[in-house]
Amino acid sequence: MTPALLLSVVETPPPTFDKLESIKLLESHGWTKADAMCSLEVIDFSANPDEITIRRAISPFAGSELTKRQRLQVAQKGLVTRKTREIELKDKYRPEIFYNMFP
Structure with missing residues (x-):
């Protein structure tokens, strides 16, 4: 493969969410702010979780x-x-x- 083709194959990393953005994401799906905050307590936001990580962590609460x-x-x-x-x-x-x- 040529270097140009290799660059096109490299994926960009998924966007990460902080706690406030995660709460807004859940509120946009019908969650209350209190429920969103409760379900997000299990997530370590210092690790910069992506949307998939957040959705996996909140699935027991959904x-x-x-x-x-x-x-x-x-x-x-x-x-x-x-x-x-x-x-x-x-x-x-x-x-x-x-x-x-x-x-």
């Missing part, structure tokens, strides 16, 4: 596990919202009840 965690988060948020509304209603009507008891 699929049905991700959906399950996201549904649990939504349910927990709903419970917090419900309790907050109950407290607000109690605080709103508590003075009226108290003053009506002692005219």
Whole structure:
């Protein structure tokens, strides 16, 4: 082979990702920031991982596990919202009840 042909065969290295870019990558695929950060804890970013390395590392967190965690988060948020509304209603009507008891 001639040197010109050898240069065309040499591949460029795959792009590497830092933690912020990895989080953005996962968010673009429907992950929440919290889930992305949790799944990326197992990756050593000082080794400059590429996209394939990142996807392999997060695979245990993906699929049905991700959906399950996201549904649990939504349910927990709903419970917090419900309790907050109950407290607000109690605080709103508590003075009226108290003053009506002692005219």
